Amino acid sequence: MTDRTVFSDYCMIPDSWDEMCADGSIRPQYQQVFETLNQLSASTLSGKDQLAGELFLNQGITFTVYSDNEGIERIFPFDIIPRIIPGHEWSHIEAGISQRLKALNLFLKDIYSRQEILKDSIIPAELIASCPQYAREVYGIKVPFDIFVHISGIDLIRGNDGTYYVLEDNLRTPSGVSYMLENREVTKRLFPDLLSANQVKMVNNYPLELYNILVSLAPRQLANPTVVLLTPGVFNSAYYEHTFLARTMGIPLVEGRDLMVDNHKVYMKTTMGLQQVDVIYRRIDDEYMDPLVFRPDSALGIPGILGAYRKGNVALVNAIGNGVADDKAVYAYVPAMIRYYLNEEPILPNVPTYQMADMDSREFTFRNIHNMVIKRTNQSGGYGMLMGNSATDHEINTMINSVNADPRNYIAQPIIKLSTAPCFLNNRFEPRHVDLRPFALCGPGGIKIIPGGLTRVALREGSLVVNSSQGGGSKDTWVLNNG
Known part of the structure; x- marks a missing residue:
C-alpha cells in the first residue's frame, strides 16, 4: 500500500474546520509535512507509531482513566501527526x-x-x-x-468558520504541560528533519x-x-x-x-x-x-x-x-x-453560555437540549457533563432533574463542532476533533505564553470529548516562525 492510497482515504467531516485541508487543497502550513508523509509507506508510519508508544512506555508516561472499572494506568495516547499553527494565527x-x-x-x-x-x-x-x-x-x-x-x-x-473560542480557563492547578514537552521530544525522534525544516518554535x-x-x-x-x-x-x-x-x-x-x-x-x-x-x-x-x-x-x-x-x-x-x-x-x-x-474589547470570544439559574435560559436550554452541552460549574476533566446530541432519554431526564434541583451549579452551551486534524489510526489517516490548551506563565516581568501547547484529540470516531480522563489523546503542536 502506498502513502498516496493511505491519504486518498482521508475524508473531511462535514461542517467542521479541518486544520490541514481547505477546499480540496492543503493549507500552506501543512504543505511540507504533507509532502514528506506522502513519501512514506503505511508500514513506515506504522513503525513510527509503534516507536512512539514504546518511547512513552519507557519514559513511564502514563495516565489513569478513572472511569475504567479495571482502574489501570495506560500509556498516554499520542498521535504522531503534528497539529500545525501558522505564526499569524x-x-x-x-x-x-x-x-x-x-x-x-x-x-x-x-x-x-x-x-x-x-x-x-x-x-x-x-x-x-x-x-x-x-x-x-x-x-x-x-x-x-x-x-x-x-x-x-x-x-x-x-x-466551523475557523474562529478560535475560549472554552474554559484553568487557573488553579492546570495539568498537561509535561505531555506537551514529552510530545515534542518524541516528535524529534520520529521526524527530526521536519522540525528544523518547518522553523518550528521551541x-x-x-x-x-x-x-x-x-x-x-x-x-x-x-x-x-x-x-x-x-x-x-x-x-x-x-x-x-x-x-x-x-x-x-x-x-x-x-x-x-x-x-x-x-x-x-x-x-x-x-x-x-x-x-x-x-x-x-x-x-x-x-x-x-x-x-x-x-x-x-x-x-x-x-x-x-x-x-x-x-x-x-x-x-x-x-x-x-x-x-x-x-x-x-x-x-x-x-x-x-x-x-x-x-477598557478593551475581547480579542478571543467566549462560547455563548447560558446560566441555568436564569429561568429563561433554563427553558431555552431544555427546549434545545439535543443541540446543547450542559456542564457542572465546578467539575473538570469531562465529568458531570451531558452532550445533548448523543445522550439517551434517561440521561437527559436525569440531567434536567439535577439542573432543576441545583440550577446555580450548571451552565449550558451550544454544541460547537471542534475543528479536526489528521490522525494516523488503523494504518490510515482519519480526521479527529481537537482542542488546544496553551500554557501561560505570569511573573513580575509580564506574561509569557509557550508557543504551542497541548493539542488534545478525541480519539473515538465522532466524539467531541477530548479529555484524557475520558479516553482522549494528544499530539505535538507546532507553531511556525513564518506564516
Whole structure:
C-alpha cells in the first residue's frame, strides 16, 4: 500500500474546520509535512507509531482513566501527526490570552479586596457569594506583585468558520504541560528533519521559564531561595507530571508530611535539619492545603500554612482562591471583566453560555437540549457533563432533574463542532476533533505564553470529548516562525 492510497482515504467531516485541508487543497502550513508523509509507506508510519508508544512506555508516561472499572494506568495516547499553527494565527492567540489573563488577575485582586466589580453591578454579587470556590479565608491577603495566576492553561476550540473560542480557563492547578514537552521530544525522534525544516518554535524552555518565575516570587532576598513542588503523592493521576517538573527544574518534590510550620514560617524536613521554604509550587487543591482552616480531615496539606501565607513568609503558586475565576458560571462574565478592567474589547470570544439559574435560559436550554452541552460549574476533566446530541432519554431526564434541583451549579452551551486534524489510526489517516490548551506563565516581568501547547484529540470516531480522563489523546503542536 502506498502513502498516496493511505491519504486518498482521508475524508473531511462535514461542517467542521479541518486544520490541514481547505477546499480540496492543503493549507500552506501543512504543505511540507504533507509532502514528506506522502513519501512514506503505511508500514513506515506504522513503525513510527509503534516507536512512539514504546518511547512513552519507557519514559513511564502514563495516565489513569478513572472511569475504567479495571482502574489501570495506560500509556498516554499520542498521535504522531503534528497539529500545525501558522505564526499569524499564533500572534492572535497570544494577544487574546494575554488580555484575558490581565483581566482575570485584576478580577482576583479585586474580588479578594475592594470588590468594585460587584459594587458596580458588573457581576451579580450572589454569583460570587454562592461560588463554592470563593475562599473567604484568603480575603485581604496581599500576594507578591499582585499576581494570582502564575500558571494557566486556557482551553481553546475552533468553530466551523475557523474562529478560535475560549472554552474554559484553568487557573488553579492546570495539568498537561509535561505531555506537551514529552510530545515534542518524541516528535524529534520520529521526524527530526521536519522540525528544523518547518522553523518550528521551541517549547523546551518552559521548565526554566517557570523556575525563574518561582524564584522571583521569594519573600526573602536570597541568591538561591528554596523552592519546592508540593504533590498529593503517587496516587494522583498527574503524579508523573509532578515528578517530571520537579526533576527538570531541579527542585525538591515534597508531600505535606515533608513540610511543617513554625512561627509562621514553612520548613522542609531534611537529613541536615529544617530548611526554610520560600516558594511552594503546589499541585494540591485549596481545600486540602491547611487542615486548620479548610478540611480538617486532610492529610495532604500542612497545618498552619495559611498563617505563613498571610504573613507573607511563603509564596504559593498558584494563589489560593483562584477557583472563583474559573468557575464555569463566572466564565460567562470574563468578556465583561475585560471591558471593565482594561477598557478593551475581547480579542478571543467566549462560547455563548447560558446560566441555568436564569429561568429563561433554563427553558431555552431544555427546549434545545439535543443541540446543547450542559456542564457542572465546578467539575473538570469531562465529568458531570451531558452532550445533548448523543445522550439517551434517561440521561437527559436525569440531567434536567439535577439542573432543576441545583440550577446555580450548571451552565449550558451550544454544541460547537471542534475543528479536526489528521490522525494516523488503523494504518490510515482519519480526521479527529481537537482542542488546544496553551500554557501561560505570569511573573513580575509580564506574561509569557509557550508557543504551542497541548493539542488534545478525541480519539473515538465522532466524539467531541477530548479529555484524557475520558479516553482522549494528544499530539505535538507546532507553531511556525513564518506564516
